[in-house]
Amino acid sequence: MRIVRFEVLSKVIELGSFTKAAKKLNMTQSAVSHAISSLETEWGVSLLIRDRRKGISLTEIGQKTIPHIREMLNRMETVNQEIALATNIETGIIRIGTFASASSCLLPKLLVKFQKKHPNIEFKFYEGTYEEITEWLLSGIIDIGFVVEKESNTDFDLVPLIKDKMVVAFHAEHKFLHKDTIDMHDVEKEPFIMPTGMYQSHVEELFKQAQIKPFIRFEVHDCNTIANMVQEGLGVTIGPELFLKTQQNIKIGNLNLTNYREVALACSAISEASPAVKEFLKVARNVFTDSNNTNNE
CATH class of the missing domain: 1.10.10.10 (Winged helix-like DNA-binding domain superfamily/Winged helix DNA-binding domain)
Incomplete structure (x- = not known):
């Protein structure tokens, strides 16, 4: 065939x-x-x-032909899942694009909940940058992807998950340790490690809000390298709490200005998605709606 x-x-x-x-x-x-x-x-x-x-x-x-070929393969996967659903035999594969902090902090919670109900569904994971995840969605390599709403293609169907607060990160013995809230003007005086990757625009927005410019000591693309540099006391940085709170031997603090990256799951078209993907998105809505409600209580 x-x-x-x-x-x-x-x-x-x-x-x-x-x-x-x-x-x-x-x-x-x-x-x-x-x-x-x-x-x-x-x-x-x-x-x-x-x-x-x-x-x-x-x-x-x-x-020119590979996007159409992938679309046909995705359609066949959907057909197989629909048949399996009709005959009460659950089957299927969900291909998920994810970035590092989503992989470690969001994905496990979803998988545990989903696999309790659907143990026979298989998963395939692709980890990359915001840009790569968007490209994988557009080309049909993945079914759904973790994205940041501000950075994502507006043509995707989105399922909002969390608001990930931007925080300041510093060495475990830094003077910021004893401050409840850290003023952006205090950050301005510190050697700053500027991220040039996925959340750079959010950091630049905070400095713009404060109407100041950081004292940039290093510009670094890789998130883990940034965390390691902070750990060594080479400077402070600003980044998403979801990622920074999991890093060892560094501390984080709240800023006097607020900025969030809004993390969502994106799908090219939920109405055309396979039964397994639709069910996964449904579980995601429930998990994070419950989680957000609990956090707000």
Whole structure:
């Protein structure tokens, strides 16, 4: 069947290797190569560029067709889940895009709740930046993704989860330790580690609100590197509480100005999602509605 060839092509592109795709699909490498060659012969076009140094990439026509191929595979997964649902045999895979702090702080709570009700649903996780998660959603690589509402594509259907407060982080022996609230003007005087990654705009917004400029000592992209630098006393930083509160040997404090990143689950179109994805989003709504209500009491 052609659908098998589509699965093979999609897996080769996803993993960037015939060998890895063969292992994942429980096929021989020659069978994977034959499936791709058969598809190219049938269509009369080359779909892949094979380069020993650069690896495997899509040709121009390959780039144009792969989103449609992924969409067809997603539709087939939905059909299989609908049939399973009708026959009371639960099956399916949910592919989730997530960023680091969502993986450690939000995802486990959801999985525990979901798998109690649906133990036979499988999961596949992709961890990346806001931009990568958006791209994976648009290209059909993932079904749903954790996003920050302000940063996400407005065409997605969103299920709001939490408001993640921006806090200041500092060394365990820093003078900020004994302050209940830390003034942005005090932060201005400290060597500052500026994040250049996912939440930079939220940090810049706080300084703009305070009408001051930070004394930037370092500009760093990786969140874990920033946390390690704070731990070593190289400066203070501002970032999301969800991430910073889990870091060892650093302290966090509230700022006199408030800024949040609003974390949500995004889906291209909930109405067209598979039964498993719809159920996961339903569980997410319930879990975080209950959690938010508890926190507000």
